[in-house]
Amino acid sequence: MGTAVKEGGWKRLTVLVVYGIGLGSMSLVGILSPLTLRITADLQAPAAAIGLTIALFSLPAAIMAMVGGGIVDRIGPRRALGLAAPVLAVADTVVFLARDLWLLDVGVLLAGMGYVGVLNGGAAMLMGGLDGATRTKAMALWSTYAPVGFSLGLLVAAPFTTAADWRLAPALHGAFMLLCCVGTVFLPQVPPRKADGLPVRQQVARLFGALRRRDVLQLAVSAAMPSMISYGTSLVAATYLAKVHGVSLAASASIVAVAKIAAVLLGGTITGTLLARDFPPRILFTLMVGVGMVAQFLLFFPGSPLPLAVAGLMGWLFTFGALSGVCMAAMPLVAGPALGGGTVAGTVNQFVSLASFLTPTIYFASSAWGGYVAIALAGLAVALVALPGIVGARRRVVPAVPAP
Numbered sequence: 001m002g003t004a005v006k007e008g009g010w011k012r013l014t015v016l017v018v019y020g021i022g023l024g025s026m027s028l029v030g031i032l033s034p035l036t037l038r039i040t041a042d043l044q045a046p047a048a049a050i051g052l053t054i055a056l057f058s059l060p061a062a063i064m065a066m067v068g069g070g071i072v073d074r075i076g077p078r079r080a081l082g083l084a085a086p087v088l089a090v091a092d093t094v095v096f097l098a099r100d101l102w103l104l105d106v107g108v109l110l111a112g113m114g115y116v117g118v119l120n121g122g123a124a125m126l127m128g129g130l131d132g133a134t135r136t137k138a139m140a141l142w143s144t145y146a147p148v149g150f151s152l153g154l155l156v157a158a159p160f161t162t163a164a165d166w167r168l169a170p171a172l173h174g175a176f177m178l179l180c181c182v183g184t185v186f187l188p189q190v191p192p193r194k195a196d197g198l199p200v201r202q203q204v205a206r207l208f209g210a211l212r213r214r215d216v217l218q219l220a221v222s223a224a225m226p227s228m229i230s231y232g233t234s235l236v237a238a239t240y241l242a243k244v245h246g247v248s249l250a251a252s253a254s255i256v257a258v259a260k261i262a263a264v265l266l267g268g269t270i271t272g273t274l275l276a277r278d279f280p281p282r283i284l285f286t287l288m289v290g291v292g293m294v295a296q297f298l299l300f301f302p303g304s305p306l307p308l309a310v311a312g313l314m315g316w317l318f319t320f321g322a323l324s325g326v327c328m329a330a331m332p333l334v335a336g337p338a339l340g341g342g343t344v345a346g347t348v349n350q351f352v353s354l355a356s357f358l359t360p361t362i363y364f365a366s367s368a369w370g371g372y373v374a375i376a377l378a379g380l381a382v383a384l385v386a387l388p389g390i391v392g393a394r395r396r397v398v399p400a401v402p403a404p
Contacts (some may be wrong), residue, residue, distance in 0.1 A: 030153020052363030084117030
C-alpha cells in the first residue's frame with residue numbers, strides 16, 4: 001500500500017509540473033496584452049507595432065504545428081519540456097532587458113519557440129507517463145491550460161498597468177519558469193517512439209495527406225475561426241472595457257481574467273453534458289454561432305452597461321468552448337479509416353496556429369467597436385458554412401475545453 005501511495009504522489013507531482021509549465025507558456029501573452037500602451041510608450045514605438053510583436057508568439061507554432069508532435073515523439077516529452085521551460089525563462093529575460101522594439105520581438109519569438117515544445121510535450125508526457133483514471137483527469141485538466149494561463153497573465157499584469165515598472169511582470173514570470181525548470185527534473189522518463197519502418201518519403205506523404213481532403217480542410221477552417229475570434233477578443237477586451245466604461249485597466253484586466261476562467265469551466269461542463277446526451281452537434285454548433293454573435297455585440301457595443309458587457313464576454317467564452325468542442329468531437333469521424341487521428345489533429349492545429357499568428361495584427365489594427373463585431377460576425381459565418389456535413393452525425397462525446 002505504501003508503494004501505491006508513493007506512486008500516486010509522483011503522478012500528482014507530474015500533473016502539477018506539466019500543468020504549471022502549460023500555464024507559464026501562455027501567461028506571457030496575457031501579461032503583455034494589457035501592458036501594450038505602456039510598453040510601446042516606454043520603447044517609443046507606434047502603438048500598432050505591438051500587434052506584430054504579440055503575433056510573433058504564434059509564428060513558430062504556425063510553422064511547426066504539424067511536425068512538432070513527431071519531434072516530441074523522437075526525443076521524448078521529458079526532454080521536450082526540459083528544453084521548453086528554460087527557453088521560456090530566457091525569453092522573459094530578453095523581454096525584461098529590451099530597450100528597443102526589435103529586442104522585445106526577439107523575446108516574444110523565443111517564447112513562441114518554447115511554447116511549441118509545451119504544446120506537444122505536455123500532452124505527450126501526460127499520456128505516456130500516466131495511466132487509467134489519473135490520465136483521464138489529467139488530460140481534462142490539461143485542456144484548460146491555455147485560457148487559464150492567459151487569464152493568470154492578465155492578473156499578474158494588473159498591478160503594473162499604472163505606476164509600477166511594467167518590466168517587473170515578465171521578471172515574475174521568468175522566476176516562475178525557473179521554478180518549472182527545477183520541476184522537470186522530477187518528471188518520469190517516457191521512452192521516445194521508434195519510427196514505424198516506413199521510408200521517410202512515405203512518412204512525409206502520410207503527414208501531409210490530410211491537406212488533400214476537403215472535409216479535413218473544412219473542419220480546420222471551422223475550428224480556426226472561433227479560435228481567432230477568441231484570441232483577438234482576449235487581447236483587446238481588457239483595454240477596451242477600461243476605455244469605454246471608465247474603469248481602471250487593472251480592474252478591467254482582473255474582470256476579464258475572472259470571467260474567462262469561470263466561463264471556460266462552465267462552458268466545458270455544459271457542452272460535454274449536451275453532446276454526451278446525444279444532442280445533435282450541427283444544431284449545437286448553429287445555436288452557438290447565433291449566441292456568439294449576440295455575445296460579441298453585447299461585449300463591444302458602447303451602449304452596453306459594464307455588467308451586460310461582462311455578461312457578453314462570458315457568453316462568448318462559453319460559446320467558444322462549445323464551437324471548439326464540436327470540432328474536436330468531429331475529428332475521429334473526419335479521419336475515418338484512411339487517416340490517423342493525429343494527422344487530422346495536426347492539420348487542424350496548423351490552421352488554428354496560423355490564424356493565431358494573424359490575429360494580433362488584425363485586432364490591433366482596429367480600435368472601433370464595429371470593427372471587432374464585424375470580424376466576429378464574418379468569422380462565425382465562415383465557420384458555420386465550412387463545417388463539414390459529416391458533423392451532423394449523432395454520437396456520444398466529451399470534448400476537451402480548448403485554448404483561446
